[in-house]
Amino acid sequence: MKQTRTQSPSTDADRARDKMYSRSGQILFQMSYFKTFVKRSERPGIGRSIRSGAQPSCTVNINGLSWQIMIKACECAGTAAIPTCIDIGLHCLGDKTDMAWSCRAAAQFSVVSFKKSGECLLKRRGLDSFDVYTANCVGSVHDCAYTVEELMDPENGFYDEKADTVTFKAEIVVEEPIGMPGARLEDTLLINGEFVNVNKHLLAGYSKFFRILFFGENAEEKPNIQIDDVPNAVANFERLIATMCPQNEEELDDFCVEGVLLLANRFLLDSVVNRCVEFLLTKSKKSAICKFRLAHQCGIIGMKEKILKEMTKEDFAVSWENYMDNCSEVTKMGAEAMNELSERHTELLETE
Incomplete structure (x- = not known):
């Protein structure tokens, strides 16, 4: 007997979208x-x-x-x-x-x-x-x-x-409001099995990844993305969607910026990557070593070079305040990033 595919995911997605709009x-x-x-x-x-x-x-x-x-x-x-x-x-x-x-x-x-x-x-x-x-x-x-x-x-x-x-x-x-900022999130996407409201045309316009996901030759009606390497993936993805709207200037903070940046880099959303980089360089209170690690991890060469160049001996200081944070950041890096940090530290010591 031929099995029919369950319709519950589509029904739940449509219900979530219809409830919102x-x-x-x-x-x-x-x-x-x-x-x-x-x-x-x-x-x-x-x-x-x-x-x-x-x-x-x-x-x-x-x-x-x-x-x-x-x-x-x-x-x-x-x-x-x-x-x-x-x-x-x-x-x-x-x-x-x-x-x-x-x-x-x-x-x-x-x-x-x-x-x-x-x-x-x-x-x-x-x-x-x-x-x-x-x-x-x-x-x-x-x-x-x-x-x-x-x-x-x-x-x-x-x-x-x-x-x-x-x-x-x-x-x-x-009636549908007029003059509202941003795009209406009238579509849904499964993230780790949970429905998230999105605008697939907006995502596709900014990202080749989503262009293929939603409109490619093998596009699924209700695609599901599994994210295991970013904590709080659903919440961070919703922050990513909100950050795409230029009016949402307060969406980024030091608590969420790492997760949003990693997701934006993974899904080729350069506009969000740019906003994360700007936040990290101008507003974030994260340590220089943390910012360097994120820049290296996401392949943002200009940001990495800028942070290395502006690092001071205080950024490497082993004090009670930053010891645990710096140790945690270093353990997340590969050999190449650690070598670059070591070289910069040596340069600073030689200037004494």
């Missing part, structure tokens, strides 16, 4: 201490008043942007101490410093009954009414959406008195 989604917000929120009283057992400002839900990613429900006690009716209405709104966590992006989104709000198997009632707004979100306008609010009285009326089944909660829901439709 789905056009629609929903947010459930079970708001705790609801009575204390609307009455401005103290939380039981805590002894401090609940915040009077907007209360955010968890964050959900829809079509490449992060979104939240915001709940606020409306003070246009009643008093600040005892509001009679609740505002509900949608908040986008887009970059407030980037004036280029914009996005259209629509939301329908409702309240979930805790008595009727999660039935959604008191619907407000519709999914055909879109608002425009930008860096200058990241939220839209439905003022006085609900009265406190209707939410807390026991007959309506919205307020769970025992748990002191009301659950709000938002169905959201988000």
Whole structure:
């Protein structure tokens, strides 16, 4: 009997991609201490008043942007101490410093009954009414959406008195944002058996390795790359992808730069190699011997020569601070690199 190939990897990959860039989604917000929120009283057992400002839900990613429900006690009716209405709104966590992006989104709000198997009632707004979100306008609010009285009326089944909660829901439709930096990571790649979001066209454009992997004659539909020689391979690969975006200036640090550089060198991603080299030469606090070892390991001749030339006797000093680090670095080198270091050390000693 002919065996059919399992479809689970593709299904999981498609699900991961669709979740990240789905056009629609929903947010459930079970708001705790609801009575204390609307009455401005103290939380039981805590002894401090609940915040009077907007209360955010968890964050959900829809079509490449992060979104939240915001709940606020409306003070246009009643008093600040005892509001009679609740505002509900949608908040986008887009970059407030980037004036280029914009996005259209629509939301329908409702309240979930805790008595009727999660039935959604008191619907407000519709999914055909879109608002425009930008860096200058990241939220839209439905003022006085609900009265406190209707939410807390026991007959309506919205307020769970025992748990002191009301659950709000938002169905959201988000059109593809425009003006966003970087490429949308709409593809997936298996790294050590784990799915990582990538843009295969972007990778192929920068690397011959990925050009062959994704579009070569023997390209697989869902390729799997096994990385055994770099610790935390999946996390470092995700950092590598993020580093490809010029706007992500803070992606590199001394904790990850070695792993990112080794992967970029292996996969022929010269643009990322260049960023790693720049970071190591201008910002990194790693020892000169560590930088030399990385340059030699990756065959970056110019960087290696520069580091050797600028080394001082202090870089070779055997002190309590750098002894263990230098020993660790030396044990990772081959004979050729150790000879080059030895020659440089001898040169420095002869200048005394």
